[in-house]
Amino acid sequence: MRGVVAAALGGPEVLQVTELPDPEAEPGQVVVRIRAVCVHPADLAATTGRIPGGPVQPPFSPGWDIAGEVVAAGPGATDLGVGDRVVGMIPWYLTRGTPGGYAELVAADTDWLVRLPDELDFVSAATVPLNAQTAHQGLSLMSPAGGSILITGASGGVGGFATRLALRAGFRVVAQASHDDEQWVRGLGAHEVIPRSVDLASVGPVGAVFDAVPLGEAAAAAVEDGGVVVTTRPTPPIDPARGVRQEVQLIRLDRELLAELVGQVASGQLSTRVAATMPLTEAAAAHRRVLAGGLRGKLVLTVG
Template identity: 80%
Template sequence: MLGVVATALGGPEVLQVTELPDPEAGTGQVVVRIRAVCVHPADLAATTGEIPRGPVPPPFSPGWDIAGEVASVGPDTAEFRVGDRVVGMIPWYSTRGNPGGYAEFVAADADWMVPLPDGLDFASAATVPLNAQTAHQGLSLVSLAMLPAGSSILVTGASGGVGGFATQLAAQGGYRVLAQASDEDEHWVHGLGAHEVVPRSADLATVGPVAAVFDAVPIGEAAAAAIEDRGVVVTTRPTPPIVPARGVRQELQLIRHDRELLASLVGQVAAGQLRTRVAATMAMTEAADAHRRVLAGGLRGKLVLTVG
């Protein structure tokens, strides 16, 4: 089968299309015929070695979120059958690229996968697992602060995958959402339920004070400037500590795979209760060019690699 492998640490040029051994489903596994895999900033960070727990020695395959069809079923795997449509998240933080999702087939633990409803296409489904789970789990950290109903929360990067889901989930949870959006993306972010859209160029110190910040970019200290005393800031990557003089609590949200949560979120997207968007699709064999497009910025939605 064909796959994409990072042969060294570096930029998009390190990604090479190569022949890989066909995977076999072990006990409790399925082999998934990949139809779509999302390109995440985490994939770009993996190739440069800028990830938690330190760089992964090459060669390895990037790719967290996959959608496709079950091609074979391993022993003691009763939940799925050949031909079932599935979507799931490879826990790359533990597989470290063995496997990764940039391949025609992946041997995946059945627990990584959930059924894909017929009404949701592969490319859109592949944008959900990492982004939506991160948003939901990060907002759970905000909820632990016992904020009263109607409290204001600022979401940075609301035009992006994590920030877009966080905006929707926060609004549905009863928060008053101030969402920072990229230029010319205000209409989309308003449609996600934001009560107010803040320009990307805004000085966030003039926006607040808000009870909580979901810093999905993250931008760190600039976002924390909007927080009120004894508020809470949730970031999606490690950032320098915020001066605690005002009693601000800082939380780091790193993804934890939660199969039950994933199934619920996928169902909500399929039912139109949550929105996602695909900026463009490219063939998996164009992965290096896809990384260049993500680095260039300006995408309205996620870039998804397709197979077959």
């Protein structure tokens, strides 16, 4: 099979298309023929070595979120069978590229995967697992729900899911949108949409901040004393005198939650969007496009 590996640490130029052995399903695994794999900022971070736990030594394959069809099942893989359409998240924080999703075939633990509803196409499905679970798990750190919340990066994958989920949890949502992308964020239902250029110290104060970008100190300026700030990466500490609780949301795979969120996207309860698709063989060009910025939605690599 063909796959894409990072042959060294560096920019997009380190990604190479190469022939790899076809994987075999071990006990509790299935082999998935990949139809779509999402390009995440985490993939770009992996190739440059800027990831929690330190750099992975090349060669390795990037790729977290995959969608495709089961073509083989190993012993004990009783809940998924050949021909099933599936979507899932490779827990890259554990596999560290062995495997990664940038490949034509992936041997995946069945716990990483859920069945893909017929109403949802492979490309859209591949945008869901990492971002939607991060959004849901981050909001769960803000218990009890309700009150006001500022969501930064609401135009993005995590922020967009967080906006919809926060509304359903009963928050009054102030959502920060990228330049000229306010209309899409309004369509998510946010009570108030603010542009990226706004000084967040003038917003609120709000009881909670989901800093999905993250912006760090700029976003923390909006939270009230005694509130909570959840970020997707570590940020500078907030003055302890303010009594603000800081939490860092690090993804954890939750199959039951994933199935629920995928179902909600399929039924239209949650929204996702795809900016563009590119062939798997153009992964390096895809990374350059993500680095250039300005995408509205996710970039997805397709196979076949």
